[in-house]
Amino acid sequence: MTDFAYVVAALLRRNGKILLILDRWGVHRAAVRLLSTRYPKRLSVLWLPPYAPDVNPVEQVWAHTKHGELANFIPDDLDHLQVRLRHKLENKHRWETLHRTFFNHAGLPL
Numbered sequence: 001m002t003d004f005a006y007v008v009a010a011l012l013r014r015n016g017k018i019l020l021i022l023d024r025w026g027v028h029r030a031a032v033r034l035l036s037t038r039y040p041k042r043l044s045v046l047w048l049p050p051y052a053p054d055v056n057p058v059e060q061v062w063a064h065t066k067h068g069e070l071a072n073f074i075p076d077d078l079d080h081l082q083v084r085l086r087h088k089l090e091n092k093h094r095w096e097t098l099h100r101t102f103f104n105h106a107g108l109p110l
Contacts, residue, residue: 002027002030002031004027004028004031005030005031005034005035008020008031008035008043009035009038009039012035012038012039012042012043016042017041017042017043018042018043018044019044019045019046020032020045020046021045021046021048021108022045022047022048023048023056023058024047024048024050032045046108055106055107055108056106057099057103057105057106057108060101060102060106061102064092064098064102065085065088065089065092069088070084070085
């Protein structure tokens, strides 16, 4: 089982039903195939179009980080860039309003 499938399985054990909004990455498709047989009535999936960055909220996360928070950042080296990028992305998980903005931009209701 992949890390992604493991995390989704853990969520399913703790929650009644969940809705996943996923791109069509092979890891996501494989996890859904595996988990939908184990949790057929508790797992719902909304698949994003094959290639449509304008309706993928993750693209908004990257754009906000790259063109906003890191726009004028000049790292000393790749390790410095990695540390700063990880910090910026980890802090985003607390911003519910920002998440809603990304989904609204993509035209996806929450």
